Amino acid sequence: MKGKTFMMFVAPSLLMMLLFIAIPLGLVLNQSFHETKAVVERVTTENCTPGFIAPTCTTETRTIPKLGADGKPVTVTDFVGFDVYRRVLDLDAVARALSPGGGGIADILQIDYWKALRFTLSFTFITLPLVVGLGLLIALAVNAIPRMLRGPAIFVTLLPFIVTPVIGALAIRWLFLGDGILTRAIEWVLQQDISMFAQGWTIEIMMLIYKVWHVAPFAFVVFYAALQTVDQDTLESAIVDGASRFDRLRYVVIPHLAPLIVFVSLIHLMDSYRVFDEIIGFASQAHVISLQYLTFSFLTPDETGNRAVARAAASSMLTMIGIVILLIPLLVRTWRMHRESRR
Amino acid sequence: MRRGRHDELHSLKAVHAAHGKQGRKSMIRKVLAAAALSAIMTASAQAACGFQNTVPVKSLTSAFEAWKAVTAAMAECGNIQSELDQNFRAKQPAAFAANPSLYQIGGVANGTLTPLVNAGTIRPLDDLVAKYGQNLSPNQLIKVNGKIIAVAMMVNTQHLVYRDDILKELGIPVPVTYADVLAAAEKIKASGKVQYPLGGTFKAGWDLAQDFNNMFVGFGGTFVKPDNMPGVNSEAGEKALDMMKKLSAYMDPEFLVSESTFVQKQFQQGKIAMANLWASRLGALDDAKESQFVGKFGVAAAPRAIEGGLPSSTLWWDGIVIAKNISDTEAEAAFRVAIEGIDEEMVKANNAAAIWLVKGYTPGKMAQGALDTAKGGAPNYASTTSMGLLHAAIGEKIADFMAGRRDAKATLAEIEASYLVKAKEQGLVK
Numbered sequence: 001m002k003g004k005t006f007m008m009f010v011a012p013s014l015l016m017m018l019l020f021i022a023i024p025l026g027l028v029l030n031q032s033f034h035e036t037k038a039v040v041e042r043v044t045t046e047n048c049t050p051g052f053i054a055p056t057c058t059t060e061t062r063t064i065p066k067l068g069a070d071g072k073p074v075t076v077t078d079f080v081g082f083d084v085y086r087r088v089l090d091l092d093a094v095a096r097a098l099s100p101g102g103g104g105i106a107d108i109l110q111i112d113y114w115k116a117l118r119f120t121l122s123f124t125f126i127t128l129p130l131v132v133g134l135g136l137l138i139a140l141a142v143n144a145i146p147r148m149l150r151g152p153a154i155f156v157t158l159l160p161f162i163v164t165p166v167i168g169a170l171a172i173r174w175l176f177l178g179d180g181i182l183t184r185a186i187e188w189v190l191q192q193d194i195s196m197f198a199q200g201w202t203i204e205i206m207m208l209i210y211k212v213w214h215v216a217p218f219a220f221v222v223f224y225a226a227l228q229t230v231d232q233d234t235l236e237s238a239i240v241d242g243a244s245r246f247d248r249l250r251y252v253v254i255p256h257l258a259p260l261i262v263f264v265s266l267i268h269l270m271d272s273y274r275v276f277d278e279i280i281g282f283a284s285q286a287h288v289i290s291l292q293y294l295t296f297s298f299l300t301p302d303e304t305g306n307r308a309v310a311r312a313a314a315s316s317m318l319t320m321i322g323i324v325i326l327l328i329p330l331l332v333r334t335w336r337m338h339r340e341s342r343r
Numbered sequence: 344m345r346r347g348r349h350d351e352l353h354s355l356k357a358v359h360a361a362h363g364k365q366g367r368k369s370m371i372r373k374v375l376a377a378a379a380l381s382a383i384m385t386a387s388a389q390a391a392c393g394f395q396n397t398v399p400v401k402s403l404t405s406a407f408e409a410w411k412a413v414t415a416a417m418a419e420c421g422n423i424q425s426e427l428d429q430n431f432r433a434k435q436p437a438a439f440a441a442n443p444s445l446y447q448i449g450g451v452a453n454g455t456l457t458p459l460v461n462a463g464t465i466r467p468l469d470d471l472v473a474k475y476g477q478n479l480s481p482n483q484l485i486k487v488n489g490k491i492i493a494v495a496m497m498v499n500t501q502h503l504v505y506r507d508d509i510l511k512e513l514g515i516p517v518p519v520t521y522a523d524v525l526a527a528a529e530k531i532k533a534s535g536k537v538q539y540p541l542g543g544t545f546k547a548g549w550d551l552a553q554d555f556n557n558m559f560v561g562f563g564g565t566f567v568k569p570d571n572m573p574g575v576n577s578e579a580g581e582k583a584l585d586m587m588k589k590l591s592a593y594m595d596p597e598f599l600v601s602e603s604t605f606v607q608k609q610f611q612q613g614k615i616a617m618a619n620l621w622a623s624r625l626g627a628l629d630d631a632k633e634s635q636f637v638g639k640f641g642v643a644a645a646p647r648a649i650e651g652g653l654p655s656s657t658l659w660w661d662g663i664v665i666a667k668n669i670s671d672t673e674a675e676a677a678f679r680v681a682i683e684g685i686d687e688e689m690v691k692a693n694n695a696a697a698i699w700l701v702k703g704y705t706p707g708k709m710a711q712g713a714l715d716t717a718k719g720g721a722p723n724y725a726s727t728t729s730m731g732l733l734h735a736a737i738g739e740k741i742a743d744f745m746a747g748r749r750d751a752k753a754t755l756a757e758i759e760a761s762y763l764v765k766a767k768e769q770g771l772v773k
Contacts, residue, residue, distance in 0.1 A: 038461075040728075040770045048486035049453070049723045050495045050660045050700050055482045062727055063571055063771050064488075067463045071667065087764060110748060112739075178597060198596035200746070286547030286599040286742040297739075303549075303731030305436035305458025306769060 025320075032084055032313035038065040038306075039074040084314040088113055112294060113315070117322070119288045123208065124272040124326070130212045131268055132261060135219020140249075142220070143227045154224070161217035169281020172210050173197075200287030207278045207288075215271070219264045226260050227253070259337060266330050273323050291319045392420035392683050398676035399424070403438060404450025405431050408626040409497055409661065409697035417448075417684035429604075431455075432549075439464040444666035447677035451493060452661045453724040457731045459664060460487055466667040467492055471678040478686065483700050485662060487726070495662035496685040497623070497697040500645070500721065501544070501557055502656060502712035504610065504625065505617040507641035509536050520647045521561070521586055521655070524617065528593040531616050541593040542609045542618035546602040551745065552738035553657075557619065558583035560722060561648030561655025567729040571771040573762045575733070576755040584744055584751040586648060591745060599742055611635060619645055619656070622713040626696045629709070642712030644719050654716045657724040660700070729771055736762035 040063050048057040065073040086092075090111045097107035108114045142153050160168065175182040176196040187194050196202045230253055238248050254261075276292040279285060285293070298312035399422045404410045406427035414425035428434065431450065436458040438445040444464065451459065459465045467490040472479060476494070485493035503518065510517065510527070513534055518524040528540035544550040559566070564579030591598055595609070607624045609615040611634040622642075631637045645656035663681045665674050687703035694705060698713050706714060724730070736758050744754035766772045 035768065037768060037770045043488065045488040046486060047488070047726075048484060049658075049726075050482050050485070050498055051717070055484065056723060057486070061569070063729065065461045065728070065769075071463045073462060093760075110743060177600070178595070195596040197600055198598075283600055287746060300433060301436050301458065302735040302765065303454055303457065304728045304735075304769070305462055306732075306765070308765070308768065310768075 028313045028316055032310060032317050033079060033081060034077050035080045035084065035310045036075050036077045039076060040064065041066045080310075084310045085318070088311050088314045088318065090114075112289070113291075113318075116289045116291045116294045119204070120273060120275060120290045120292075120322075123204075123211070123275050123278075123290070124269060126208055127211045127215070127272055128265060128268055130208075131215045131219050132264055134212060134216040135264065136223050136257070136261075138216065138220040139223035139227055140253075142224055154221075157220055158217045160214050161221075163214070165214065165277035166281050168214055169207075169210055169278050172206060173282050176206060197283075200284075203282055203284045203287050207282055207284065210278060210282075211272065211275075215268060219268075222260055222264055223257060226257050230256050259334075262330055262334055262337075266327065266334075269326050269330070270323060273319070273326060291315065291322065295319065392680075393686075394420065394679060394683075396420040396422045396676055396680055398422065398673055400448060400673070400677045400680050401446045402426065402448035402450065402677075402681075403428065403431050403435060403446040404448075405429065405452075405661070407621075407623045409623055409693070409699075410450055412689060412693035412696050413450075413496065413684040416686070416689035417680050420680045420683050423680060435459065436462060436464070439666050439668070442668040443670075444668040447666055447669050447673055448681050449664045449666065450661065451664050452499070453659050453726045454731065454734065456485070456487075456493060456664070456726045457728060460492065460726070461728060464667050465492055465664040466674060468494065468665060468678065471665070471675065474675075475679055475682055478702065479682070480700065480702065483662070485660070493662045493664045494681070494685070495660040495700050497661050497699050497701075498713065498717070499621055499623050499659040499661055499698070500656050500713050500716050501553070501619045501621050502645040502654070502716045503617065503643040504620045504628070504712065505641050505643070506537070506610075506613075506636065506639055508636075508639045509534075509616045510641070512536075517641065517643050518617070518646055519643075520650055521590070524646050525589060525593075527617065528590075532593060537616045538614045539593060539595045539609075540616050541590055542606040542615035542620070543590060543594055543598060543601065544603050544606055544618075544620065545587075545591065545594065545598040545745065546605070547599045547742035547745075548738045549734070550602050551599070551741050552734050554587065554619070555583055555737050555741055556657055556724070556734065557645065557655045558586055558648060560657060561645075561652060562586075563649070563652060566725075566733055567727075571729050571766060573733060573736075573759045573766075575737070575762075576752075576759045580755045581751045582648070584741075584754065587745065599745060610640070622710070623661075623697055625709045625712075629695070640709075642709055644712060644715035645721060647719075654719040654721045656716050656721040658717055658721055659724050661697075728769065729766065732765045732769065732771070733758075733762050736765060 042061055042063050044059060044061045046057055046059045047062075048055045050056070068074045090113060093111050094108055094114070096102050097104060109118050138157055142150060142157065145153060163171075174180055177183075178197075180196075183194055183196055196206065234252055235248060238252055243251065274292050275290040276296065279288070279290050279293040285297075289297070295312050295315045298308040298315060301307050401424045402414060402417065403426045404414060406429050410427055414423075414427060417423050418425060426446070432455050435449055435451070435455060439449060439459055440462055449459070449465070468476075469491050472484065472491055472494070479494060483495045484491045485495055503524075505517065509531060513530055513536070515527045515530055516523070518527050524541070531537065531540035544554055556566070559575065559579055562579035562582045564577060564583065565574040568574050595601065595614070601609075603621055603624055606615070606618050606620055607627050610618065610620070610628050613636055625640070625642065628634050628640050629637050645654035647653065648655045663685070665677050665681070669677070685701055687701060690699045690701045690703045695707055695709065698704075698706065698710050739761055740749075740754055740757045743749040743757070744751060749757065763772060
C-alpha cells in the first residue's frame, strides 16, 4: 500500500488515539507530579453535639479548610517532582526492610504497592498457562466430538465468558461465603470446619479458579476457529508417516496455532494485569489487593471527602509501565514473525 | 449462602419514591415505589403531612430502620424522592458538591458531616430553624463554628447486646468489662449453645477501624494531639489491638467481612450470643419478620476495657443537612419536609426504631444500653478532619494485624505513617 493511502486509512484512528489515549495519559502524567492541598487555618469556635438531656457545647481550636469568597475550599497546587511516586512505592520502608535488621522481602510485601504488585503478577502468570492450556484442551475435545453435537457444546462452553465479571465473582463468592453450599460440601467431605474467607490464600485460589473459568472459553473459541484451518493434507501425511496423536499435535497443530497462542497470551496479560472485578466481587481487600484496586482506593474519597488524586495518578502510571514491560517480549515476537512473513 | 446474598442485597441501594397527587409518575418509579413502600409503610403510621409540598425534593440518606421511618414520614408531604443507600458515605460529598446539588436533603452522622463542612456544600440553618423549628429542642441543633448546620434526630452508639436467655441459663452475669466478656465467651463456647460466642462489626475498613476507636477510648487513648500529630502508637493502642485479637478468637473466623448487617443476621439466626452492636440495629433484632429470637435479647453499656474506666464506645448522632447549591425556595421546602420527617408523630409511631432526640420519645427497655453507655462517659466521636483521616488510616492498616500479617507495634506505626501522609497532603501537619 502506498504511504499516502495508508495514512488516510489510519488517520482517523490515530486522531482518536491521540484524543482519548495520548492526551489523557499526558494529563495523568502531569497530575502525578503535582500535589493539590487545601489551605487550612486554625480557628477557635464553638461546636455543639447532642448529649443526653442537654447539648454538649465545646469551644476548641480546630484546623479547618479555608473557604474562599465563592464558598469553595481554597487550594494550592505545587510541583513536587517524584515525591508522589516515592510515597506510592514507599521507598523509605523498602530501604528499611532491606537494611540489616529489617524484615526483608516479607516486610516489603506488606507495603500496599508491593503487596498489590505481588498479587497482580502472580495472578497474571498463574492464570496464563492455565487459560491457554485449558482453552486448547477444550478446543481439541470439542473438535473431536461428532459434528452434530458441536453447536450445543460450543454454546455451553462459551457461557462463562458471557457472564458479567462482577456477577460471576459474586456468584462464586456466595457459593463459598460462610455456610455456602460448596463450603458445606467440602466440610462434609473433609469432615472439618472450613472458612474460605478467613485467610488470603484460599481467597486467592478461588480468584484464580474463577478467572480461569471465566476466560478459558475465550481461548477456546479462538483456538477452535484456528483448528478448522489446520492443513488436512499435512495431518494425513503425518498419519501415513506413522506420527502418533501426540506427535501430530506437537509438530503440526501447535505450530499452526502458535501466532494465536501469542495473541491469546497478549490479550490475557493485558486483561489480567488490570485485575479489579475479582477484588470487588470476592471482597478480598482485607487480604489481597491488585494494582488497579490500589488506584481505585486512592480515588475513593476518604472520611474527610478527600481524594488522593496525585497518588492515584502515580499508581496508574506505574501500572501502565508494568503492562508495557510485560508485553515487550510478546510484542517483539509478534513483530519478528511479521517481518519473517513479509520476507 | 443465605447470609452472604442477603448482605449483598442489603448494600445495594434501596430506592423508594412517593409523589403528591400532581406528581409525575413514570412506570419505573411506580414499580419501585410499590415494592419499597409496601415494606416501609407498615413501619410508619399513616400520618398526614402538615403542608402540601409542591417543590420536588430529593434526599440521600443511610438505609437503616430509623431512616426508613423518617423518609416514609417525609414522603407524606408529596413530591419527595428518597434514596436510602448503605454506601451513601461515598456518594454524598460529590453529589452535594454539584451545582445544583443532586439532593436537597442529606442524612449524615458525626463522621459523614466532616467532608460536607470541609467542602462548604451544606448551608447554615439558623434562619430556617428560627422560622420552622419551633418544635426542635436545643439538643438537636448541631453547631459548627457557631452556626447551626445540621439538625440531629437520634443518637447512636455501639454497646453490648447479648442473648439474655443464654446468659441466664448458663448463670453468667451480664459482662461489665472486656475481661468479663472473654470469661463469658469461654463459658458459652464450652456450652456449645451457639456456633460462635461473639460477633463483632469487624469488617476490614471503616467498621474494624471504628471498633478499634471504641476499644482505644476504653483504654484511655488520645487519638490526635492538639498539634494534629497522631497518638495511636501508644500503650493504649497496643492494648486495644491485643483485646480485639482476643475477642476475634471467639468469632466466626470470617470476621473480616462482618459488618453491622452481618452481625444483625448472626443474632437473628441464633449464631452468636454477644456483640458490641449499634443501637440502631436493635429494632431489627426484635422484629418477628426477620428474627428467630424476638424478646430474647438484652442490652447493657459497652464493656469497659479497664476496671472503672469509660465504656469502650463513642457517641454518634444522625441527622439532616440541607445542600448549599440549591435555590432558597428549594431549601425552605426541603427543610420543612425534613422537619416533618422527624416530628413527634413519626417518633411515636416508630418509638423502638432508634434512640430519638425528638419530643415524644419514651426510652424503652432496649434503649438502656445506649443510655448507660452515654452516662458512663463515652465521648462523642469528633467531627474533625484529623479524626476522619486517622479513621481512614486505621481502616487501611488494621486488617493486617487482625489477619496476623503484622504485629501490634508495627501496625500502629504503619497507621501513624499512613495518617501523616494524608495529613501532610491536606496541610494539617507540616
